[in-house]
Amino acid sequence: MRPHRAYSPGLTGTLPPREARHLVEVLRARVGDRFTVFDEHREALAEVVEVGPGLLRYRVLEERVPEREVGVEVVLYPALLKGDKMAEVVRMATELGATRIQPLIALHSVAKEMGEAKLERLRRVAVEAAKQSGRLRVPEVLPPIPLRALPRVEQGLLAHPGAGARVREVLDPDRPVALAVGPEGGFSGEEVELLVERGFTPVSLGRRILRSETASLALLALVTAGEGR
Incomplete structure (x- = not known):
């Protein structure tokens, strides 16, 4: 074998x-x-x-007990995506060290719900990605919640086109961090205001417009791989 x-x-x-x-x-x-x-x-x-x-x-x-975990809680809040895009987000998030994945239902989300069968499939994807990447911890994949139900966070980063701050300028790598990424149409202005009230700082991922799943990968990579964690 x-x-x-x-x-x-x-x-x-x-x-x-x-x-x-x-x-x-x-x-x-x-x-x-x-x-x-x-x-x-x-x-x-x-x-x-x-x-x-x-x-x-x-x-x-x-x-x-191998040292392969990031060392702090890294929670990803991706907007709910349709088709197999969520599976890609879960796979990449697991490989990059996310400890929990909580999908959000946003105003511009095309998908508004997730069935139990799809949720179980995403959890299997997380297990397989943990096996492949050498992780011990399999991130928890939770059912989607409305964005307004998102709790206040200690440290949050919000991928937002046009934001002036860069991740390295605002990130404290020794504190737990929550990462929010919008749907293909982005978060609405009201949603951005709500996220800021809940503790998220808008950050730039560059001058280009990224697909939602690409933005999740980029933000996580800056927070974990970019810090050598």
Whole structure:
């Protein structure tokens, strides 16, 4: 079996059914094979001790706590997007270190709701992206809320065309940060005012007009990868 990371909450010795099916049916795991398991707190080298239809049991050989997390809470508030665009946002946000993803329903959002099946799919995307990127923590993906329900934040950055401030000028990398990104049509003037009241500072992402999913990637990259975190 080729090297693989599997998500196993609690490192209980039994993989969740979806993870087990992938290792057994796709990767052809056999007793004695070794792979990596992880949860929100640690990862470990594991050895397969039993396989069956939709079943894989393992024993932990060596635990470790790699330093791959950002170190502060990074919450992304992206406007709800239609189609597969939200999946791309969740994947990129997970790779870049977001700890929670809370979609917002804004005035110009084309999509106004999200079904339970799509929400579960986005959560699976987050798990897969965490596995690929070496993260321990899988970001929480929450059901969308109206923008007016967004709470006040300690430190917030709002991607806003025409803003004068740059991320590096206003960001305190040692404090939790919330990031807000609007839909394709942008946030309305009233929504921008509301976000500022809730603790968000408008920042520029350059002179070009970015698609919503690109803006999420750019803002997160400046906050995490740009700070070497």
